[in-house]
Every structure is written in C-alpha cells, then in structure tokens.
Amino acid sequence: MIPARVRRGAAQAWSVMPPYLWLVLFLLVPFVLVFKISLADLKFGIPPYTPLTSIKDEAIQLTVHLRGYALLFTDSLYISTYISSLKMAAVTTFWCILIGYPMAYYIARSPDSVRNVLLLAVILPFWTSLLLRVYAWVGILRSDGLLNGALMAMGIIDAPLEIYRTDWAVYIGLVYAYLPFFILPAYANLVKLDTRLLDAAYDLGARPWRAFVSVTLPMSMPGIIAGAMLVFIPAVGEYVIPELLGGADTLMMGRIMWTEFFTNADWPMASAVTVIMVLLLLVPMIVFQVNQKHRYEHERGGA
Amino acid sequence: MAQGSTGGLSGLSGDAQAFVKLNSLTKVFGETVAVQSVDLTINRNEIFALLGSSGCGKSTLLRMLAGFETVSSGSIYLDGEDITELAPYERPVNMMFQSYALFPHMTVEANVGFGLKQEGVARNEIHERVYEALELVQMSPYAKRKPHQLSGGQQQRVALARSLVKRPKLLLLDEPMSALDKQIRHNTQIELVRILDQLGVTCFMVTHDQEEAMTMANRLAVMTEGQIEQVGTPQEVYAFPNSRFVAGFIGSTNLFEGVISVDEPDHIMIDSEDLQRPFYVDHGVSEPLGMTVSVSLRPEQIKVARDKPEQEHNWAHGMVSHMAWMGSYALYQIRLDSGKVVEANMPSQVLIQAEPPGVDDEVYVSWGRDSVTVLSS
Numbered sequence: 001m002i003p004a005r006v007r008r009g010a011a012q013a014w015s016v017m018p019p020y021l022w023l024v025l026f027l028l029v030p031f032v033l034v035f036k037i038s039l040a041d042l043k044f045g046i047p048p049y050t051p052l053t054s055i056k057d058e059a060i061q062l063t064v065h066l067r068g069y070a071l072l073f074t075d076s077l078y079i080s081t082y083i084s085s086l087k088m089a090a091v092t093t094f095w096c097i098l099i100g101y102p103m104a105y106y107i108a109r110s111p112d113s114v115r116n117v118l119l120l121a122v123i124l125p126f127w128t129s130l131l132l133r134v135y136a137w138v139g140i141l142r143s144d145g146l147l148n149g150a151l152m153a154m155g156i157i158d159a160p161l162e163i164y165r166t167d168w169a170v171y172i173g174l175v176y177a178y179l180p181f182f183i184l185p186a187y188a189n190l191v192k193l194d195t196r197l198l199d200a201a202y203d204l205g206a207r208p209w210r211a212f213v214s215v216t217l218p219m220s221m222p223g224i225i226a227g228a229m230l231v232f233i234p235a236v237g238e239y240v241i242p243e244l245l246g247g248a249d250t251l252m253m254g255r256i257m258w259t260e261f262f263t264n265a266d267w268p269m270a271s272a273v274t275v276i277m278v279l280l281l282l283v284p285m286i287v288f289q290v291n292q293k294h295r296y297e298h299e300r301g302g303a
Numbered sequence: 304m305a306q307g308s309t310g311g312l313s314g315l316s317g318d319a320q321a322f323v324k325l326n327s328l329t330k331v332f333g334e335t336v337a338v339q340s341v342d343l344t345i346n347r348n349e350i351f352a353l354l355g356s357s358g359c360g361k362s363t364l365l366r367m368l369a370g371f372e373t374v375s376s377g378s379i380y381l382d383g384e385d386i387t388e389l390a391p392y393e394r395p396v397n398m399m400f401q402s403y404a405l406f407p408h409m410t411v412e413a414n415v416g417f418g419l420k421q422e423g424v425a426r427n428e429i430h431e432r433v434y435e436a437l438e439l440v441q442m443s444p445y446a447k448r449k450p451h452q453l454s455g456g457q458q459q460r461v462a463l464a465r466s467l468v469k470r471p472k473l474l475l476l477d478e479p480m481s482a483l484d485k486q487i488r489h490n491t492q493i494e495l496v497r498i499l500d501q502l503g504v505t506c507f508m509v510t511h512d513q514e515e516a517m518t519m520a521n522r523l524a525v526m527t528e529g530q531i532e533q534v535g536t537p538q539e540v541y542a543f544p545n546s547r548f549v550a551g552f553i554g555s556t557n558l559f560e561g562v563i564s565v566d567e568p569d570h571i572m573i574d575s576e577d578l579q580r581p582f583y584v585d586h587g588v589s590e591p592l593g594m595t596v597s598v599s600l601r602p603e604q605i606k607v608a609r610d611k612p613e614q615e616h617n618w619a620h621g622m623v624s625h626m627a628w629m630g631s632y633a634l635y636q637i638r639l640d641s642g643k644v645v646e647a648n649m650p651s652q653v654l655i656q657a658e659p660p661g662v663d664d665e666v667y668v669s670w671g672r673d674s675v676t677v678l679s680s
Contacts, residue, residue, distance in 0.1 A: 199371055200404035202391040204418030204469065214417070218408050 031278065038271035041065040049267050068272025077251075078273065082280065084251040088167070088242075089235035092174040096182040096231045097224060099175065104186035104223075105216075108193070119187070122180050134173055134244050141169050141245070169245035170252075174235055181234075182227035189223025190216075233281055253277050322347040322505050323368075323473055328377035330363050337363040339529040340377070345473075350499060350506045352520035354513055354552070360529040362477070365509045369398050369475055382472055392421070398475035401482065403462035405450040411437070411461050412446040418469045436464040439498060456487055463495070467502065474499070476508035480515055492518045513553050517541070525549050546680045550599040557605075557645045559598040566592045572616075573598055573677070577643035583616035585672035590679050597678040604674035605647035607635050607666050618669035621645070623662050633659065637668055 040049035041063075054061050072078045107118045125133060140146045141164040148160040163169050193216060201211035239254030246252070253273065260270035323345035330338040338360045345351045355361045366372040368379060370391035378387045386394050397418065405414050415436055419429045437443040440460035450458055459482070466474060479495065480488045496519050499506050510516050516523045517537040524534040525548070533540055533549045544550035547558060561575035561582060573582040573596060582598055590596055612618045624644065625636035633654055635647040647668055649659075660666045 194402075194404070196400055196402055196404040197406060199369075199391070200398075200400060200406070201417070202371070203369055203396070203398050204465070205392045205421035206417070207392055207421075210421060215406060 031275075034271045034274050037267050038068050038275045039064045039066070040268045041067055042266060042268060047267070048265055065268065068269045069276075071269065072272055072276060078256070081251040081253060081256050082276070085236050085253040085277075086280075088170065088174065088252060089232045089238075091171060092178060092235045093182075093228050093232045095171070095175045096179050097228060100179050100182035100227065101186055101224065103179075104183045104190055104227075107183070107187050108190035115191075122183050122187075125180065130177060131240060131244075134177065134241055137169070137173050137176065137245060138164065141172065164245065165247040167246065167250055170242045170250055173241040173245045174238060177241060178231040178235055181230040185226040185230060186220065186223040189220050189226075193219055229285070233285075236281060237277060321345075322349075322382055323507065324380040325364075326378045326380070328364070328367065328379065329375045330360070330367060330372060331375045336529050338367070341526075341529075341531055343524060343531065343534070345505060345507055346522075347505055348503045349521045350496065350508065350519055352516035352523040353507070353509045353526055354511070354516045354523050355509075355526035356511055356552075359526045361509045361511075361526050364526075365398075365475055365477055365507070368473070368507060369396060370394050395472040396475060397466040397469055397471035397473075398477060399459075399462045399466040399479060401477040401479075403450075403458050403482070405458055405461060405465070407450055409449070410446065411442065411448050411450070411453070414450070414461060415465045415468050418465065422469070432468055433464075436468040437461075439467070439502075440464045455482055455484070456491065459483065459491070463498070467498075467504065472505065474504045474506040476506060478510055478512075479508060480510075480512065488515075489518070495519065517553075525552055527552075542676075544599060544676060544678065547597050547599070547678050550597075550676065550678060555602055555646060557600045557602065559600065559643075561596060561598055563588070563590060563592050563594050563596060570672070571677075577639065577641045578619050579640065580616055580618065582675060583672055584675055584677060588677045590677065594679070599676040599678055600645070600670060600674065602634070602646045602648040603632075604670050605645065606669050607637065607647050607649050607660060608669070609660055609664070609666060611667050612669040614669065617672060618667055619645075620665070620667055623660050623664050623666055626660075626662055635660075635666075637666060639668075 036052055037049055039052060042048065043050045050063065050065070052062065052064070054063065103122075107115055107122070110118060138145070142148070143160040143162070143164065145164065147163070148157070151157045152160065163172070197215050197219070198211050201215045202208075206214065237254050237257075238252060239258055242250045242252040242255055243258070246255075257270050257273050260266045260273060321344045323343075325341055325343040327340040327342055328338060329336070329340050341364060343351075353361045353364065363372060367374055370386075370389060370393075374387050378385055380386070381395065386396075406417065409417070412433055416429045416433045419432060424432070434443055434446070437446055440463055442457060442460045442464060445453060445457060445461075450461065453461065459479070480491060483491060492515060508516075508519065520537060522534065522536055523540060525532045525540065527548055533545045535543075537553075540549060541553050544553060544556075550556045551558065559573075559575045559577050559582070561573035563571055564574045564581060565572035569585070571584050571588050573584065575582065575598065584598075588596075606612075607623075611620075619639045619641075621637040621639040623635055624638045625634075627634045628651070629648075630651070632648045632650050635649065636644055637647060638644050645668060
C-alpha cells in the first residue's frame with residue numbers, strides 16, 4: 001500500500017502536469033532547436049547548416065559558431081530593426097489601450113442583452129482570415145482607395161494622402177488587428193468590478209471622474225497589463241501586416257526573419273535573430289512576474 | 304446639540320426636532336412601485352431603523368437617501384435643506400455599506416482618508432482626523448493594512464470609521480450586522496450604538512433583523528410592499544402592533560380570527576373558532592360589535608400548566624406537540640383541542656421548580672385579560 005499522503009501528492013503533481021507539458025513541448029523544445037541552429041554555420045545541403053557535434057578521430061567535437069550573433073551586434077541594420085520593432089509594438093499597444101479601454105469599459109457597463117451583441121462584434125472579425133482583412137486595408141488606404149476617395153469627394157483634401165506603404169499604414173493595420181486582444185482581457189476585468197465600490201466613492205464625495213481615476217483605473221490595472229502584453233508581444237514579431245502595408249523602409253523583426261530564412265536561406269542567422277527577440281521579450285516579462293509575486297507576498301507577509 | 308444623545312427619544316417630541324423629512328417619497332421601476340408615497344420624520348441624534356423583509360423597498364429607500372437612486376416623486380429634506388436632486392457626492396450623507404465596499408487596493412488609512420481627500424482637506428489634517436476615527440473604532444494599529452488582511456469585524460470597523468470621518472449630517476447603515484458571525488453581532492450592536500451616541504450622529508439604518516432594530520434603534524418603522532406600516536419606539540411597536548403584519552413581523556405571535564360578541568364599557572368578548580371559550584379583553588377596543596378582528600397573543604404571555612386554571616376565561620386545553628429548551632426559556636408548541644397550534648414561551652426559571660410538561664402531555668394554556676392585542680387589519 002502506498003500511503004494516502006504520497007498518493008495525494010502524486011495526484012497533485014499529475015494535475016499540474018498538462019500546462020508544464022504544453023510549455024515544454026511547444027515552447028522549450030522548439031526554442032532549444034532554434035537555439036541549436038543559431039549556433040551553427042551555413043552549409044549547402046539538407047539541412048542547410050552545420051551540425052553542432054561531430055565525431056572525428058574518435059572524439060566528439062562541439063563546434064559553436066557565433067557568426068549570427070556577431071553580425072547581430074555589429075550590423076546596425078539588425079540593431080535598428082530591433083529598436084524599430086519594439087517602438088512600433090509600443091506605439092501599437094499605446095493606441096490599443098487608448099481606443100480599447102473605453103470600448104471595454106462601455107461594453108462592461110452595458111445591459112446584459114446589449115453586452116453580448118457588442119462582444120460578438122469585437123470577436124466577429126476573427127471569423128475572417130487575418131490575411132484577407134489586412135488586404136482589405138490595402139484597398140482602403142491606397143492612393144486611389146476608399147479613404148482618399150471619400151476625403152477628396154468631401155473636399156477635405158485636394159491630393160491623396162500617402163498612407164499606404166508607410167509606417168502609418170502599418171500602425172493602422174497593427175492597431176486594427178490587435179485591438180480585440182486588448183479589449184477582451186480589459187473587458188473581463190472591468191465587468192467584474194464591484195459597482196458598489198463606485199457607489200462608495202461617490203458617497204464619500206468623489207465626482208465621477210475622480211472615482212474613475214482612484215477606483216476603476218487602479219482596479220482594472222491587471223486587465224490593462226494582460227491586454228497590453230497580448231498586444232505587445234505578438235506585435236514585435238508581426239510579419240504579415242508590415243509586409244502587406246509597410247514600405248520598403250519599414251523595419252520589423254518578422255520581415256528580417258522571413259528574409260533570412262526564405263530569401264537568403266540563412267537558417268543560423270534567422271535563428272539568432274529569433275533567439276535574441278525571444279530573450280528580449282521573455283526577460284522583462286519574467287522580471288515583471290517575479291516583481292509582482294514579491295510585492296504580493298510582501299503584502300501578505302506584512303500583516 | 305442641546306437635545307443630548309440619550310436613547311429613548313420618542314417620536315412624540317414634535318416637529319421641532321424633525322431633522323430628516325421624507326415627503327410622499329415614491330420610486331417606480333418600470334411597472335413596479337418599489338417605494339410608495341412614504342412620509343417619514345427622523346429626529347436629530349436619533350437612531351432610526353427601517354425594518355422589513357427583502358424586497359419590501361427598504362433598500363431602494365436607503366439608496367434614494369444616499370442619492371444612488373433618483374426619486375420618482377416626493378422630496379427629501381435634510382436639516383431644512385432640500386437634497387432631493389443632489390448627486391451622492393454633493394450630499395452631507397455617508398453610508399456604511401452592507402458589503403462594507405472597502406477599496407481593496409488601498410490601505411485602511413487611505414480608505415478612511417478617501418472622503419477627506421475628495422474634500423481637499425490638508426494632508427496633515429487628513430492624517431489627524433483619520434487616526435482620530437480609527438482610534439474611535441479601535442483600529443489604529445491596523446492603519447497600514449489592506450482590507451483583505453482584516454477579519455470581517457475589523458473590516459466593519461474600518462467601514463464605520465470611513466463613513467464617520469467626514470462628520471456626515473446623516474449616517475446610513477445598510478444591514479450593518481448581516482456579514483458578521485452571530486456571536487459577535489450582539490456586542491457589536493451595542494458598541495455601535497455607544498459610538499453613535501458619543502458622536503451624536505443622526506443615523507438611519509435598514510435591516511431585516513428585528514432583533515437588531517430593537518437593540519439599536521430609538522425608533523423604528525416597519526415597511527412592507529413599499530409602504531410604511533407602523534412607526535414608533537421598539538416598545539410601542541412590539542406592545543401595540545397596528546396590523547397583523549407588524550404583529551407577526553416584530554417578534555413572533557399567535558394570531559386568532561374572531562368576532563366581537565360582547566361590548567361592555569370595561570371589557571369586550573371575542574368568539575373564535577379556535578377556542579371553546581371567548582377571549583375576554585380588558586382594555587378599550589374601538590371596533591364595533593359583530594366585527595371580525597384578529598387577536599394577537601405573544602408566546603411569552605401564555606402560561607403552560609398541567610392543572611386547569613382557576614380563571615373563567617382566557618384558557619384552553621391542549622397537548623404538547625413539540626418542546627425545545629432555548630436556554631433562558633422553553634419553547635412549547637401546543638395543539639389545542641380545536642386543532643390550532645399555539646406557541647408559548649415559559650421561563651426556564653419557572654419550569655425548573657415544577658416538573659415541566661413534556662411532549663404528548665396534556666396541558667392547559669392561559670393568559671391574562673390585558674395580554675392580547677386586538678387588530679382590525
């Protein structure tokens with residue numbers, strides 16, 4: 001017989017397995033593979049890179065090539081692409097918060113029947129492929145597109161606006177595509193806000209704006225942070241939108257990776273770009289998480 | 304405040320003290336009338352309880368006083384000023400919420416200071432007044448904690464401090480004890496009354512717990528279906544309920560249907576199908592002969608004995624169907640010969656001296672001529 005306590009411990013261990021298994025299978029293993037390729041050198045053949053280890057004269061040789069990384073930190077193109085990607089993702093996140101928060105707030109405060117319709121409207125675009133939706137923006141933003149046509153017809157502008165194939169178009173596409181990813185977590189948070197807390201704030205003399213700033217906003221911070229991360233992280237590596245809407249000088253990581261992999265067939269270089277990007281996103285997130293946990297424990301323990 | 308802050312200020316003191324005045328206050332939600340033409344007067348420094356079961360409209364009335372609900376018609380006056388149309392943040396009224404509604408992201412100190420900050424009070428004065436309020440409820444050692452680190456009772460104290468710190472003209476309490484354990488409820492009620500008396504705050508509370516209303520309030524009103532049934536001191540309402548509803552709601556009672564059969568200057572008699580002998584009632588009843596009335600007989604007015612009582616009227620024969628020791632008294636359920644079940648409380652002190660009747664024992668129940676209330680509605 002196995003003691004009950006051990007069995008329960010084993011059951012607990014099993015119940016937390018799936019998420020870890022998921023992370024190991026779909027995050028850690030691919031990352032290790034990519035990391036391995038990033039340490040190889042170019043080679044003609046299949047696969048198009050050198051093996052990490054080889055057996056020669058009865059000795060196992062470990063060959064680590066740092067060409068990719070060396071290039072990353074010396075070629076200003078890569079560095080400015082990283083900076084440009086982070087900047088574009090940050091600006092996108094900023095606009096998603098600015099536009100998405102009031103929308104999430106409005107949905108959360110709507111009566112039940114209206115709320116479901118509005119939520120559906122937020123999710124509805126997902127029923128069409130992203131590629132198609134982004135392509136539709138081409139039709140809207142082009143010089144002879146819908147937007148310019150409408151503005152000129154109304155006499156607001158004389159010459160068409162140059163939006164298509166500029167960073168502006170990329171921003172519009174990014175904000176459009178990622179807005180639901182911000183609205184949904186922000187909504188989920190706002191809808192469970194106890195309205196009695198707002199009543200209490202009014203009761204204590206807070207005008208609506210003050211009540212919003214001192215109660216609603218701080219209490220919805222977790223939702224804002226979750227939504228912002230869901231926008232920022234994929235936006236950094238976005239490929240489709242800058243490719244379809246951006247100009248030749250729109251620098252983003254996704255495009256660089258694509259070029260390295262498919263145009264140059266330089267797998268090690270593409271892998272190095274990827275590894276640095278993942279680290280760039282993962283490290284601040286881990287620091288943030290650890291920090292949050294410490295703060296939480298401090299509050300609990302401070303009692 | 305010349306009136307002082309003693310308990311027992313009765314409603315008889317006249318209009319001079321009318322501090323809060325509700326004039327035919329009405330609230331309509333779509334088709335339903337939640338509050339129907341309520342007139343109420345609350346005196347200065349008084350603790351007034353509005354008592355009713357859930358859905359009777361008492362919470363809506365409270366929310367109108369706080370300003371969270373608009374008024375469909377009627378008006379609210381506070382200290383001579385019409386506050387009917389004022390927003391909640393413009394009223395000199397503060398509320399202690401049933402759920403306490405403490406801001407979870409703020410410390411105790413910040414919670415209590417929140418209202419003062421909105422007023423633009425200077426920082427050091429806020430600090431001073433916050434600690435004064437926390438001192439009052441004995442919570443100053445917990446000033447730096449967050450609400451989730453406090454017990455239910457402690458949270459309630461903080462909520463009280465937060466609603467008192469702005470020195471409101473009117474304090475609203477929404478079911479103040481409902482979130483507390485039964486053991487600490489009673490002491491907390493007495494403590495709360497002590498604090499309110501000490502500060503001389505006028506207080507309007509809403510509760511469904513009649514014991515709470517009786518313990519805390521100087522005066523109370525019983526509300527049902529959006530209307531006020533009766534207003535008075537707890538003693539008045541308990542002793543002289545004006546309707547079957549109030550008699551049943553405030554304390555428990557035995558109700559008999561009957562017809563007035565004899566009307567003499569010093570007494571009346573009421574025939575009831577549930578009793579073989581008519582009720583003999585001592586005090587004045589204004590209802591005419593032949594009228595159908597209800598007779599309310601409180602359980603503690605009924606005496607249970609094995610022996611036949613000597614009096615001619617006001618007794619009945621029956622069998623004990625249930626008995627429970629409640630500590631200070633024993634609760635009897637007795638099935639009368641007519642089939643009617645009455646409830647009687649006998650003090651344990653009395654029962655211990657003789658051998659108390661048990662279940663299935665034959666007993667006689669009896670009561671005095673002045674111990675019933677005759678109700679016409």
